[in-house]
Amino acid sequence: MNYMTRLLCAGLLLGSSQTTHSQDADADREALQRAAMDALVSAPEERALPLASKVLAGSYSDDMKERALFVLSQIDRQEARDAILATARNGSGELREEAVRMIGISGDPETLAALRGLYAEGDDDLREAVLEAYLIADDPESVYELASSATTAGDFEDAVDILGAMGAREQLARLRDRADMSEEWIDAVAVSGDVELLREIATDGSNPDRQAKAIEALGIVGGSDVEATLVQIYRDAATDEIREAALDGMLMADHDAGVLELYRTSRDAAEKKELLERLVMMDSDAIWDIVDQALEGAE
Amino acid sequence: MPAAGTVLRALLLAALFIARSVGNASELAAELSDGWHSWDVPAGIHGKRACCSDVRRKPVGAELCRLGPGAGGLMTDEDCLPTSDSLRVYILVVDGDVTDIHALSSACPVTTSTPVQSLGARDSEESIAWLDRYARDGSKLADEAVTSIALHEETRAFTALAAMVEDQGRGMDIREQALFWIAQSENEAAFDYLDRLLSAR
Numbered sequence: 001m002n003y004m005t006r007l008l009c010a011g012l013l014l015g016s017s018q019t020t021h022s023q024d025a026d027a028d029r030e031a032l033q034r035a036a037m038d039a040l041v042s043a044p045e046e047r048a049l050p051l052a053s054k055v056l057a058g059s060y061s062d063d064m065k066e067r068a069l070f071v072l073s074q075i076d077r078q079e080a081r082d083a084i085l086a087t088a089r090n091g092s093g094e095l096r097e098e099a100v101r102m103i104g105i106s107g108d109p110e111t112l113a114a115l116r117g118l119y120a121e122g123d124d125d126l127r128e129a130v131l132e133a134y135l136i137a138d139d140p141e142s143v144y145e146l147a148s149s150a151t152t153a154g155d156f157e158d159a160v161d162i163l164g165a166m167g168a169r170e171q172l173a174r175l176r177d178r179a180d181m182s183e184e185w186i187d188a189v190a191v192s193g194d195v196e197l198l199r200e201i202a203t204d205g206s207n208p209d210r211q212a213k214a215i216e217a218l219g220i221v222g223g224s225d226v227e228a229t230l231v232q233i234y235r236d237a238a239t240d241e242i243r244e245a246a247l248d249g250m251l252m253a254d255h256d257a258g259v260l261e262l263y264r265t266s267r268d269a270a271e272k273k274e275l276l277e278r279l280v281m282m283d284s285d286a287i288w289d290i291v292d293q294a295l296e297g298a299e
Numbered sequence: 300m301p302a303a304g305t306v307l308r309a310l311l312l313a314a315l316f317i318a319r320s321v322g323n324a325s326e327l328a329a330e331l332s333d334g335w336h337s338w339d340v341p342a343g344i345h346g347k348r349a350c351c352s353d354v355r356r357k358p359v360g361a362e363l364c365r366l367g368p369g370a371g372g373l374m375t376d377e378d379c380l381p382t383s384d385s386l387r388v389y390i391l392v393v394d395g396d397v398t399d400i401h402a403l404s405s406a407c408p409v410t411t412s413t414p415v416q417s418l419g420a421r422d423s424e425e426s427i428a429w430l431d432r433y434a435r436d437g438s439k440l441a442d443e444a445v446t447s448i449a450l451h452e453e454t455r456a457f458t459a460l461a462a463m464v465e466d467q468g469r470g471m472d473i474r475e476q477a478l479f480w481i482a483q484s485e486n487e488a489a490f491d492y493l494d495r496l497l498s499a500r
Contacts, residue, residue, distance in 0.1 A: 028467060029499055035475040036496055039482035047482070047490050051497060 037067035045075050053083050066098050073102040081111045088118060097129035104133030112137055119146060127155070131162045140168035147175055157184040164188030173197055183213050190217035199229055205238075212245035219249030227255040234262060247278055256284035263290070327421065327429045331392050335367070335411045338418040340426045342386035342404060344485055346450030349386070350407035363410040366401055367391055382406055386450050388426055389415065400433060400440060402447035423455045431459060437472040445473060449480035457481060457489045464496075 037055065040048040052071040055064055069087065072080040084106065087099035100118065103111050112133065119130040134142045140163060147159035161184065163172050169192045172185070176197075179185045189197050198221065201214035215233055218226050230253065234246035250258050256279060263275040279287050327338070342349075351364035366389055383406035391399035391411075403409065433444035448459050463469060463477035481489045 029496075031471060032464060032474065032478065033497055033499070035471075035478045036482065036493055039475075039479040040493075042479075043482040044485060047485075047493075051490075051493055054494075055497060 033064060034067065037064060037071060040071045041074055045077060049075055049077060049080055053079070056083055056087060062095050065095055069095075069099055069102045070105070073106040081106060081108050085111055085114055088115070097125055100126065100129040100133050101136060104136030107137045112139055112142060116142065116145065128158065131158060135162050135166060138166065140166050140171045143168070144171035144174065147171075148178060150178075150181065153182045156181040160185050160188040161191075164191030167192045169194040169197070176201075179210065183210070186210065186213045186217050189214075190220050193221060195221055195223070195226055195229075202229075202233055203236075208239060208241055212241055215242065215245035215249045216252065217249075219252030219255075222253040222255075227253055227258055230255060231258040231261060234258075247275075251278065251282060254282065256282045256286050260284070260286040260289070327418070327425055331390060331397070332416075333392050333394065334413050335415040336390045336392065336418055337387050337415050338421040338426060339385045339387050339405055340421055340423050341452040342384055343449070343451055343453045343456050345483065346386040346402065346452075347382050347384060347404055349402065349404045349450050351403070363408045364403065366409050366411050367399055368412070385420075388430070388447055397433060397440065400430065400443040400447055402450045423451050427451055427455060427459045431463075434463060434469070434473055434477075436470045441470075441473055442476060445476045445480065449477075449483070453484060453486040454488070457484055457486045457492070460484075461489075461492055 037052070040052055048071050052068040052075075055068040056072065060068075065087075069084060072084050081103075084099050084102050088096060088103060090096075091099055100115060103115060115130045115133055119127050122130065131143060131146070134140075134146075143159050143162050143166070147156055147163065150156035150159060156178065160172065160175065160182070163175075164187065169189075172189050172192055172194065175185060186198070186201065189201075195218065198214045198218050202211050202218060204211070215230065218230060227250070230246050230249045234243055234250075237243040237246060247259070250256075259275055259278050259282065263272055263279070266272050266275060276287075276290065279290070383404045385405040386402055387405040387407070389399070389401040389403070389409070389411075390397055409415075427448050430444045430448050434441050434448065445460075445463070449456050451459075460477040460481050464474050464481070466474070478493075481492060484490075
C-alpha cells in the first residue's frame with residue numbers, strides 16, 4: 001500500500017469514527033432532551049411553562065412536542081391552555097390530534113368547549129380525537145351535544161359509542177327520539193348497562209326492529225333480572241320476530257334454564273322442537289334431563 | 300477559541316477541585332465502621348422538608364421514620380411539617396459495605412435498628428463528593444445517592460447534578476434522575492441549564 005492509499009484509508013477510518021461519535025452524541029443529547037421534558041412535568045410551573053412552550057413552538061421532533069404538550073396539560077395557567085389550543089387549531093397531523101387529547105387531560109371547561117368548533121370543521125381523525133378528549137375529561141354533556149346535532153349516521157354512532165363507554169345513561173336516554181339515526185344507539189345503551197331503558201324499548205311496541213334489537217341487547221347485558229324479563233317477553237310476544245329475539249337474548253345470556261322452562265310449559269310440538277334445538281345450540285346439560293325424562297316416559 | 304493558557308488554567312482548577320473532593324470523600328469514608336452513621340449539611344429547599352410519607356403533615360414526635368432493612372421502602376416526601384435548615388444524611392454500613400443511604404430534614408424523627416453514630420456537621424462539597432461515588436448505576440443505592448445529593452443546598456447540588464448529566468460514563472437512568480432533580484430546582488442556573496440543553500442541536 002503506498003503512502004497516499006494509507007493516508008486515504010486512515011482518513012476514511014477517522015471520518016467513520018467521527019461520524020459514529022457524532023451519532024452517539026446526537027442520540028445522547030436527544031435522550032437527555034426527552035428526559036428533561038419528562039422531568040418538567042413535576043417542575044415548578046414558572047420553570048416548566050416557558051421551556052415547554054419554547055419546544056412546542058420550535059423546530060423539534062413531534063415526539064418532543066408531544067411531551068411538551070403533556071407538560072403544558074399539567075399546568076393550570078391560561079398561557080399553557082392557549083398554547084395547547086393553538087396547536088389543536090393550527091398544528092399538523094398527529095400533533096394536532098395529540099393537542100386535542102391533551103385538552104381532554106387538562107379538563108379545562110372553557111378549552112373543552114372550544115373543541116366543538118374544531119369538531120365541526122375537522123376531518124375524521126380530528127373528530128375522533130375530540131370525542132376521545134371528552135371521554136378523557138369525563139364530559140358526557142359535550143358528547144351528547146355532538147350526538148344530538150349529528151347530521152350523519154356515522155357521526156351519531158361515533159358519539160353514542162363514546163356515551164356508552166362513559167356509562168352516560170342520562171344522555172343516551174335523552175337521545176331516544178334520535179334513535180332512528182342508528183341501531184348503534186341501542187348497543188350503546190346496553191354498554192352503559194341501562195337495563196331499565198332496554199326493557200322499556202323491548203316492550204314499548206313502537207318499532208318491532210328496534211324492539212328485537214333491544215331484546216338481544218338485554219341478553220348481552222345478562223343478569224338474573226334480565227333473564228326473567230327475557231322469558232316474560234317471549235311469553236308475551238305478539239310476533240314471531242319478538243319471540244325469536246327473546247330466544248336470541250337467552251342464548252346470549254346463556255340462560256338455558258329459561259329455555260328449558262319454556263320447553264316444559266309448551267304444548268306446541270313445533271315450538272318444543274325449536275326450543276330443543278336452542279338448548280342443543282347452547283350446549284346445555286338440560287338436554288340430558290329431557291332425554292332422561294323421554295326415556296322414562298318410553299319405559 | 301480560548302487561549303491555551305486559559306484552557307490550562309481551567310484544567311488545573313478542575314484537577315484541584317477533583318483532588319479536593321476525592322480527598323474529602325476519603326476522609327469521610329475512613330470514619331465509617333459497620334452500623335448507622337449520619338452527618339449534617341446545609342439543606343436545600345426540598346431538603347428542608349424532606350421526611351418519610353408516614354410523618355407527612357404530622358407534628359414532630361408523633362411518628363418516626365423507620366430506616367434500614369425490614370423497614371420497607373422509605374418514600375421520601377418533600378412536603379412535610381418537620382422542617383430544618385439542615386439536612387441529615389444517613390448511611391448504613393454492613394461488613395464494610397454501604398447498603399443504605401437516606402437524606403432527610405434534620406427535624407425528621409427517625410428510628411433505626413442500632414444507634415446512629417453522628418459525624419457532626421460536614422461541608423456540602425465533602426458530603427456530595429462522598430455520595431457521588433455511589434451515584435453510578437441504576438441500583439437503589441445509586442437512586443438514593445442522587446436523591447440525597449439533590450436535597451443538599453441548591454447551588455452545590457445543581458453543580459453535582461449537572462456534572463452527572465454530562466458524564467456519559469454513568470448509566471442513563473442515573474443521568475435522567477439527575478435531570479429530574481435539576482428540573483425540580485428553583486435555582487436560576489438550573490433553569491438556564493435546562494434551557495441550554497433543550498436548545499442544543
